[in-house]
Amino acid sequence: MAQLTMVKALNLALTELMHADSRVLVLGQDVGQDEGVFRVTEGLLQTFGPDRCIDTPLAEAAIVGAGIGLSFTGYLPVCELQFDGFSFQAFHQTENHARRFRNRTRGRYTCPMVIRMPYGGGIRAIEHHSEAPEATYAHLAGLKVVIPSGPRNARALLRSAILDPDPVIFFEPKAAYRAFREEVPDEPETMPIGKGVVAREGRDVTLITYGALVRPTLEAAEELADEHEVDAEVLDMLSVSPLDGELINASVQKTGRAVVVHESPRHCGVGAEIVARIVEKSLLYLEAPVKRVTGFDTIIPYFANELTYIPSAGRVVQATLETMKF
Amino acid sequence: MAQLTMVKALNLALTELMHADSRVLVLGQDVGQDEGVFRVTEGLLQTFGPDRCIDTPLAEAAIVGAGIGLSFTGYLPVCELQFDGFSFQAFHQTENHARRFRNRTRGRYTCPMVIRMPYGGGIRAIEHHSEAPEATYAHLAGLKVVIPSGPRNARALLRSAILDPDPVIFFEPKAAYRAFREEVPDEPETMPIGKGVVAREGRDVTLITYGALVRPTLEAAEELADEHEVDAEVLDMLSVSPLDGELINASVQKTGRAVVVHESPRHCGVGAEIVARIVEKSLLYLEAPVKRVTGFDTIIPYFANELTYIPSAGRVVQATLETMKF
Amino acid sequence: MPRETISIPQKLESLSVLAPDGKLDTDLEPHIPDDDLRRLYRCMLTARRLDERCLMLQRQGRIGTFGPSKGQEATPLGVAYTLNPDDWHVPTFRETAGQLWRGWPIDTMMLFWGGHEAGNAVPGNVNDLPTAVPIASQCQYAMGISWGLKLKGNQQVCAVYCGDGGTSEGDFHEALNLAGVQNLPLIMVVQNNHWAISIPRSAQTRSQTIAQKAVAYGIDGVQVDGNDILAVIVALREAIEKARTGGGPTLIEAVTYRLSMHTTADDPKKYRTDEEVSEWEPRDPLPRFQRYLQRKKLLDEQLEQELDAEIKAELDEAVRKYEAYKFDPTDFFNHMYAELTPELREQMQELRAYLGQIQSAD
Amino acid sequence: MPRETISIPQKLESLSVLAPDGKLDTDLEPHIPDDDLRRLYRCMLTARRLDERCLMLQRQGRIGTFGPSKGQEATPLGVAYTLNPDDWHVPTFRETAGQLWRGWPIDTMMLFWGGHEAGNAVPGNVNDLPTAVPIASQCQYAMGISWGLKLKGNQQVCAVYCGDGGTSEGDFHEALNLAGVQNLPLIMVVQNNHWAISIPRSAQTRSQTIAQKAVAYGIDGVQVDGNDILAVIVALREAIEKARTGGGPTLIEAVTYRLSMHTTADDPKKYRTDEEVSEWEPRDPLPRFQRYLQRKKLLDEQLEQELDAEIKAELDEAVRKYEAYKFDPTDFFNHMYAELTPELREQMQELRAYLGQIQSAD
Ligand SMILES: Cc1ncc(C[n+]2csc(CCOP(=O)(O)OP(=O)(O)O)c2C)c(N)n1
Ligand SMILES: Cc1ncc(C[n+]2csc(CCOP(=O)(O)OP(=O)(O)O)c2C)c(N)n1
Ligand SMILES: [Mg+2]
Ligand SMILES: [Mg+2]
Numbered sequence A, B: 001m002a003q004l005t006m007v008k009a010l011n012l013a014l015t016e017l018m019h020a021d022s023r024v025l026v027l028g029q030d031v032g033q034d035e036g037v038f039r040v041t042e043g044l045l046q047t048f049g050p051d052r053c054i055d056t057p058l059a060e061a062a063i064v065g066a067g068i069g070l071s072f073t074g075y076l077p078v079c080e081l082q083f084d085g086f087s088f089q090a091f092h093q094t095e096n097h098a099r100r101f102r103n104r105t106r107g108r109y110t111c112p113m114v115i116r117m118p119y120g121g122g123i124r125a126i127e128h129h130s131e132a133p134e135a136t137y138a139h140l141a142g143l144k145v146v147i148p149s150g151p152r153n154a155r156a157l158l159r160s161a162i163l164d165p166d167p168v169i170f171f172e173p174k175a176a177y178r179a180f181r182e183e184v185p186d187e188p189e190t191m192p193i194g195k196g197v198v199a200r201e202g203r204d205v206t207l208i209t210y211g212a213l214v215r216p217t218l219e220a221a222e223e224l225a226d227e228h229e230v231d232a233e234v235l236d237m238l239s240v241s242p243l244d245g246e247l248i249n250a251s252v253q254k255t256g257r258a259v260v261v262h263e264s265p266r267h268c269g270v271g272a273e274i275v276a277r278i279v280e281k282s283l284l285y286l287e288a289p290v291k292r293v294t295g296f297d298t299i300i301p302y303f304a305n306e307l308t309y310i311p312s313a314g315r316v317v318q319a320t321l322e323t324m325k326f
Numbered sequence C, D: 001m002p003r004e005t006i007s008i009p010q011k012l013e014s015l016s017v018l019a020p021d022g023k024l025d026t027d028l029e030p031h032i033p034d035d036d037l038r039r040l041y042r043c044m045l046t047a048r049r050l051d052e053r054c055l056m057l058q059r060q061g062r063i064g065t066f067g068p069s070k071g072q073e074a075t076p077l078g079v080a081y082t083l084n085p086d087d088w089h090v091p092t093f094r095e096t097a098g099q100l101w102r103g104w105p106i107d108t109m110m111l112f113w114g115g116h117e118a119g120n121a122v123p124g125n126v127n128d129l130p131t132a133v134p135i136a137s138q139c140q141y142a143m144g145i146s147w148g149l150k151l152k153g154n155q156q157v158c159a160v161y162c163g164d165g166g167t168s169e170g171d172f173h174e175a176l177n178l179a180g181v182q183n184l185p186l187i188m189v190v191q192n193n194h195w196a197i198s199i200p201r202s203a204q205t206r207s208q209t210i211a212q213k214a215v216a217y218g219i220d221g222v223q224v225d226g227n228d229i230l231a232v233i234v235a236l237r238e239a240i241e242k243a244r245t246g247g248g249p250t251l252i253e254a255v256t257y258r259l260s261m262h263t264t265a266d267d268p269k270k271y272r273t274d275e276e277v278s279e280w281e282p283r284d285p286l287p288r289f290q291r292y293l294q295r296k297k298l299l300d301e302q303l304e305q306e307l308d309a310e311i312k313a314e315l316d317e318a319v320r321k322y323e324a325y326k327f328d329p330t331d332f333f334n335h336m337y338a339e340l341t342p343e344l345r346e347q348m349q350e351l352r353a354y355l356g357q358i359q360s361a362d
Helices: A005-021 A046-047 A060-072 A085-098 A134-138 A151-163 A209-226 A247-254 A270-285 A303-309 A313-325 B004-020 B044-048 B060-072 B086-099 B134-138 B151-163 B211-228 B245-255 B270-285 B304-310 B313-325 C034-059 C076-083 C096-099 C106-113 C137-151 C170-182 C211-215 C230-244 C274-283 C287-294 C301-323 C332-334 C342-361 D034-059 D073-084 D096-101 D104-112 D137-151 D170-182 D211-217 D227-245 D276-285 D287-297 D301-323 D329-336 D341-359
Strands: A002-004 A025-028 A051-055 A076-080 A114-119 A142-146 A168-173 A182-184 A195-199 A205-209 A234-236 A239-241 A258-265 A291-295 B002-004 B023-026 B052-055 B075-078 B114-119 B143-147 B168-173 B180-183 B195-201 B206-211 B231-234 B239-241 B258-266 B291-295 C003-005 C012-015 C088-090 C156-162 C186-192 C222-227 C250-255 D002-007 D013-016 D088-090 D159-165 D186-192 D220-225 D248-254
Touching: A005 A025, A005 A046, A005 A182, A025 A060, A046 A051, A060 A076, A060 A085, A060 C137, A060 C170, A076 A151, A085 B052, A085 B086, A085 C137, A114 A151, A114 B114, A134 A142, A134 A168, A134 A239, A134 A258, A134 A270, A142 A151, A142 D220, A142 D301, A151 A168, A151 A182, A168 A209, A195 A209, A195 A247, A205 A209, A205 A247, A205 A313, A209 A234, A209 A258, A209 A313, A234 A247, A247 A258, A247 A270, A247 B075, A247 C342, A258 A270, A258 B291, A270 A291, A270 B270, A270 B291, A291 A313, A291 B270, A303 D088, A303 D329, A313 B060, A313 D341, B002 B004, B002 B168, B004 B023, B004 B044, B004 B151, B004 B168, B004 B180, B023 B060, B060 B075, B060 B086, B060 D137, B060 D170, B075 B151, B086 B114, B086 C106, B086 D137, B114 B151, B134 B168, B134 B239, B134 B258, B134 B270, B143 B151, B151 B180, B168 B211, B195 B211, B195 B245, B206 B211, B206 B245, B206 B313, B211 B231, B211 B313, B231 B245, B231 D341, B245 B258, B245 B270, B245 D341, B258 B270, B258 B313, B270 B291, B291 B313, B304 C332, B313 C342, C012 C230, C034 C096, C034 C106, C034 C287, C034 C301, C076 C096, C076 C156, C076 C186, C076 C230, C088 C137, C096 C106, C106 C301, C106 D186, C137 C156, C137 C170, C137 C186, C170 C186, C170 C211, C170 D170, C186 C230, C186 D220, C211 C250, C211 D211, C222 C230, C230 C250, C274 D034, C287 D211, C332 C342, D013 D211, D013 D227, D034 D073, D034 D096, D034 D104, D034 D287, D034 D301, D073 D096, D073 D159, D073 D186, D073 D287, D088 D137, D096 D104, D104 D301, D137 D159, D137 D170, D137 D186, D170 D186, D170 D211, D186 D227, D211 D220, D211 D248, D220 D227, D227 D248, D227 D287, D329 D341
Parallel strands: A025 A051, A025 A076, A076 A114, A114 A168, A142 A168, A205 A234, A205 A258, A258 A291, B023 B052, B023 B075, B075 B114, B114 B168, B143 B168, B206 B231, B206 B258, B258 B291, C012 C222, C088 C156, C156 C186, C186 C250, C222 C250, D013 D220, D088 D159, D159 D186, D186 D248, D220 D248
Antiparallel strands: A002 A182, A142 A239, A195 A234, B002 B180, B143 B239, B195 B231, C003 D013, C012 D002
């Protein structure tokens, strides 16, 4: 067991699988000599050489497009996009092809690739480095969209994503990259993609979140317990496509109340989908409207003011108390 | 008053405004000599010349990027993208810049542009020509997203969109381009962007839709009335960003039941946002779960089978009856 | 000297072998076995007849919108002929002749224009990609394929097509640039047919040739008469040989002309003159190649008649098969992921229930 | 001849005026009034000192991540000097010197690196765009701007910057191609500083020069010593003159070098040798220009000292202003649309209520 940050845990997952499976390649901007701008690809060039850890020119659509073609020739490409805000330069390759080839060719050609990118705000970066576009990708059928919340599940989910026979968008919460360490077992682990977990058990209300906001939501849950006698259950969805509706509805049918928490904008966000799933399966259990504590429907403010935008434990507590009072 | 198809009505709106305001330009692939692949730009090159109706090379990002720059120099560009499925080639220009410049420069530079594109399925076209990506754009703060349903509102909304000081994504339902004619008044009209309309009044249930599905939804309402004694109210949202939550909640608070209908995929679609809005404001009025009659979370089948995918009056009737029985 | 002209080291040349008037450059004439010449002619003729048949089927509403490739048969056929079956063939959507040579069943091609995913069923024995619809987007995955081939030692190469219009897209640029940097076994064949729907070549880019765009990527560029199958074969053989020996990518501009409409939804009269079209008719690759075979005594009246009859029979049989095609309307759920997700299973059941209900209703 | 070499008609040349060793090409030496030379030197020096100050502020946590432009001052300064105020100046993010010349207040530039939208406040008297972060994306709107300028008769031109890395993006290609076709008054200045974070120029593209990429668009390409402000001014004057007279776009490759780190988040030691850096130090544009002025007797010890003192005072004042900047944390809602939407008004109230509550709480 080692105490690792998420960056180290992701690096471990890549290293393990590149050792175990020669089909696994890593490509992207600055993934080689520079070891990735966040150092997630540390040591890969040295260990596996320039044919398996490949620096590309500055062209996102080419990175994703190359990943698609490499898939067809039998590789398992892991494409790194340097920031979520620049994944849109490759959006047409993802939408037109990566997600469609299995269906288009009825399985003759598939894209068992992973598109990794740093995700979300909170690291005092300039514009376009703090986006949270999970809903944009979750809406695209044919993709799976994974968002780990900590070192251990990040390492396990990245392994699952690379081994998954279909394209996976793998969002790495920047704010969680180095924020804390976790015990990570020596043996490789996988986790099922599309299943969430109960991060904290509770009876009174269900707080549904993912990514970097799992921790502030858990803090909120503690504060709710300590100061307001509210026993909140916290769900860490881990994947927003597929979305674990069963887990959500089981919990809401127990608690009767729910608050959704994410940092991406509210309008047409994943939170809306979660509410819709609850209404479809658990309407009669609902004792209060489902509140959405989310980023606002604006551009995220430049970093001097970004924490006003990203949901905080305080905002979760406030919304939860309103939900309890309803 | 003239009886016009939507194509002719859109052409009328463009012609009127290009006459009235020399800042209005039309640019895109085949908008000139060819008059647009759907003929929406008929006569514009002839009437206004090649400086105001401009054929571009085959590059969507350049069309949108040019529109942004033309905005800065005082023009009101109307960019035509040939099909919704190819708007993703320009997605980064739309996301990185068109929607952000007002905020980025606190109003010094704005993008009073329109990005028009044929929208949705139902015309027996090949892959990528039948997408319905409204949720993808609605999630991007800074854009407005408009979807007319008939010739008259198409003409009025396009005028409003071009005069709007902010970037508007203007989706033109292909299936409604020539499907029917409507009386269009001689005088130019505008319609407020962000407001929906009641397309049919009713007491028992609210059917919420937009675009080409307004007509099958109205058919469904008639069938519900004639054969099932269900008096359905039908809302035509016309715009999905801003979304007219007031109209939706006023109706649902009257009927107590709702069904959402759209052709785009269900997961993280606009339907989910509509359900979330209802739950936030009208939970206690709800007598049944809000059903979503939508496209499925797949690639839309090739056209021989596309009508299996696009919601039909029959599917709306069935879902509505289930909602009534709940 | 503080003001110097920059010189370009790469090869940048134009190539033709069999002139429209039949004049033949015997030094450049490629060696092709007689039997291959006959098979090539038969394939070119089949492509032309298939084109005519599809236009008819479209008018009769038996297929959907169709994009003819009349006049452009020589280039994809020449490309496909020079590739090995295990080389990769990445078409866009006017490479019918090449696909036929690669062994695509005619009824499969009809299924594509008829609106069925089954139209993308790649024959088992070749490394072909299906039709690519988003212009130039195929350049990127073709680049990725050739990257995979390089990693495996350049035993195979990848040929990809793009149109003159497609060269304006970012994907074309990014793919060729990366192919250059990584020295990939990629052959980029641009079918310059002078039009992108209504946009003439001259309004697509200011460069005098498409071939010279190779200079931007530090790779070789060749402009070839795309209606001259012999020239196409010569250019491809050189590019393929280079790619197999680690020499990297080549950009080949095949100068040709779209003799027919862009698609059946298009009316070329709106944007080009009949004069222009009739100027190009004498350069039609089919009669040109036909005369070449006649001069070689590989074709005669009787053989032509037999060919016509055979091809007609093939097409009739293909139409029969195409129209007999049956499918399960809910099958499309099964191909989104290796395994159905819970949501998709639910949605599939929802649809099946509805379809069952309306069936029992009537 | 059926095999011919394709020749390129456009101008493709390299240019330098003031060599690193001080050698001057007097035929090419541009006429610049003495007073302008002094002001240019002062601006270049200010840019360098601002760079140093920002590095310090970043280390002290008083601004965020910062991208230095040390060693690249000559190119943007030369560009800005040759433009008229009403010409358009479209930077990416290493054009500090050019922005200073265009009149950007130093504290505004600090506000950008300090994480405030106010850092994009364009001075009222110039047509400048703010910093562009998505690489090469600015090429597209710059193309659009120059299009607008052409429609108004080419009285003004648009200069846009891109990095060597940026040339690999589709946006670079699409913008230049369209500018060529439409013959737009666009000057594309590629600052080839040999690195894109850790990716060397040689791994970015296989073309021997960036200038030759102009061939792909049928426009002129010029490679200029980007550390030689005189050469930059000569090249720009020619390109601007051409653009104003309807001659269309020019691609200018300014060969320079990033002497410092990519940003303060970057460690260049991971990917480049100190030797390489020290090879470039003698070509530093600042001392080179300084010696030029000294030889012209436009600079002496005393003036230098005065300059240093003035600039230091300016920087101190700017830091003071920057750190005194106040803003309303809920103001960001007001700039999404010309008018607040109902949703945004609600969300703004929601946030204000929450902020009010926690304020009253503590
Ligand atoms: C990205 C994209 N934009 C637009 C279209 C619509 N479209 C289909 S074919 C075509 C013209 C293509 O011209 P060219 O590349 O020269 O190929 P050609 O049709 O001449 O064979 C266009 C604009 C498309 N399919 N994909
Ligand atoms: C579209 C996009 N991809 C990636 C990045 C991250 N990034 C910032 S600067 C940079 C390198 C740019 O290199 P170059 O264009 O040569 O400019 P330079 O940094 O050398 O001035 C990268 C990859 C970005 N900002 N935008
Ligand atoms: Mg063409
Ligand atoms: Mg650089």
